[in-house]
Amino acid sequence: MSVSDLISAFDAIPKLSTVVPEINPIFLDAPVWLTENYIQDALRNFYDDQKLTITALDGRPALGRGENYGGVLTRLKAEFTRGDGRSQNGYYIIKTSFESDEFSRKTMEPYDIFNREMSIYEQILPKLNSLLLEIDDEEQIFAETMAVDYDRSALIFEDLNVRGFIMPDRLKGLDLKLARLVLRKLAKMHATSAVLNERECGTLETYDRGMFNRHTDNYAPCFLGMIEAASKRVSQWPGYEQYAEKLKALIPVYMELGKRVFDVSPGVNVLAHGDLWTNNVLVKYDKVTGEAEDAIIIDFQYAAWGSPAIDLFYFLNSSLQLDFHLHHQEELIQHYFEIFSDTLRKLRYKARIPSLHNFHLELKRKSFYAMHTSINIFAIQRNVETDDADFNALMQTNQRAINFKNCCYNNPVTQRVLRELLPVYNNEGLLDTDQ
Structure with a gap:
């Protein structure tokens, strides 16, 4: 599945409030919407498998204090079972805004940093990669985006830590x-x-x-x-x-x-x-x-x-x-x-x-x-x-x-x-x- 296919799949995720009862986020400091059901819905749409079921989910902050000032980075490991019975692991980084902190949100708002970053990953970086391919340069410069969620100012990437x-x-x-x-x-x-x-x-x-x-x-x-x-x-x-x-x-x-x-x-x-x-x-x-x-x-x-x-x-x-x-x-x-x-x-x-x-x-x-x-x-x-x-x-x-x-x-x-x-x-x- 291509990146554009995944983005379309992610956009099709229903709002959680219409699908499941209110539940706790995956860890204490996570955004309130970042729940197991949200991740499960994302995986179901990505793999086009509505029977996919998360069996274990580990979420934790990706960085400590003093390591990042521009948003919230969450590292996820998801263990899930596919509709055909196969078990699979997935490793992801989810980047979100400071939506729960009104001061941070209002301070950052004029810089429009989250919409800008999403548009860069979705629209600009693929074009820069294509230009390099024109001159037969296949060197990877950027992390590939797995999904863009404009409604929640969130990006989902493959966790490159798994690749070393x-x-x-x-x-x-x-x-x-x-x-x-x-x-x-x-x-x-x-x-x-x-x-x-x-x-x-x-x-x-x-x-x-x-x-x-x-x-x-x-x-x-x-x-x-x-x-x-x-x-x-x-x-x-x-x-x-x-x-x-x-x-x-x-x-x-x-x-x-x-x-x-x-x-x-x-x-x-x-x-x-x-x-x-x-x-x-x-x-x-x-x-x-x-x-x-x-x-x-x-x-x-x-x-x-x-x-x-x-x-x-x-x-x-x-x-x-x-x-x-x-x-x-x-x-x-x-x-x-x-x-x-x-x-x-x-x-x-x-x-x-x-x-x-x-x-x-x-x-x-x-x-x-x-x-x-x-x-x-x-x-x-x-x-x-x-x-x-x-x-x-x-x-x-x-x-x-x-x-x-x-x-x-x-x-x-x-x-x-x-x-x-x-x-x-x-x-x-x-x-x-x-x-």
Whole structure:
């Protein structure tokens, strides 16, 4: 059965309230509608077997606190019996919204992240795969979608963990080989998206609600609160007082500077992933050597049309082992660019393909995002104090939220990044309000 067949089958699932009495969700924190009957109905429609019966169902959160802030991920193992008597196991990941948390739901609403991600998986990624097949490139870049449920803002995927894919250690970061592997796949995604947008007359340009955008400032409490917490921490270090003052002075203009990164500029533009970091990559490691042999990019809630710099600066300044974060970015950008430009040429991209030098100049105009990611995002993603690590702590301004943001800068790894990079960013003018 094809993916489109499965999507159609999933859409045909009756609403649970018309089929079964009210029952408890499969585990305590699951959405109220995510019940055994819901999963059973989905499987019956997928396998076209109305006698299919679940005999055992194990559901649990796929990630812990501090591992994910963009939705609820549930890992399921279903044991079921088919109508012909055969027994079968299925392994799934279900991604859902924060529908039970009104604050989270209302904060995210202007970003439209769940509808966007569903449309990306259903409509865009299959087209990008088709473009790669045009040039005989069969490398898998994305997880295949099993089902899309627009009514409940839910996606169902095969659980790639069963095939040996796991999430890398966010606290350790990626080594050079794995970073190159992810950038190779990112380059192909970017190149095919540029070609698709060219062939379909701007179809991707409607994706304009990235982390920073011209429609909403709802995430300002997170970004501004983190910068204020960083300023407080840095002010305690002798010799760094000037950087603390500059960070605090950025607060009134910070959101505007971020929006300029996401504004479409002259040059090659692409569909950026928008949140490409360690926890949005699944990796298969060689069982003998322990080295990465494959990687899959997941989670497209913040996909946005714009500069490749959005993903490059975010990934390179959030997800690498510290030495590569600080010293090997130019090498990795060159690696990305070689694959990016080569894929554009193979697909007969009609617009101008920049030289490597000109590509660096295009990236330079978006350098604020490198500073933002290193100083702001890195502290969140490498945070080790996870008791209060949730979406509300990021987005609210109460004392609990302030305490959480301050705790993010207790991490010695984060402090080292700030100590080493603040002088660099200052010399580049990226701490100035008039940049």
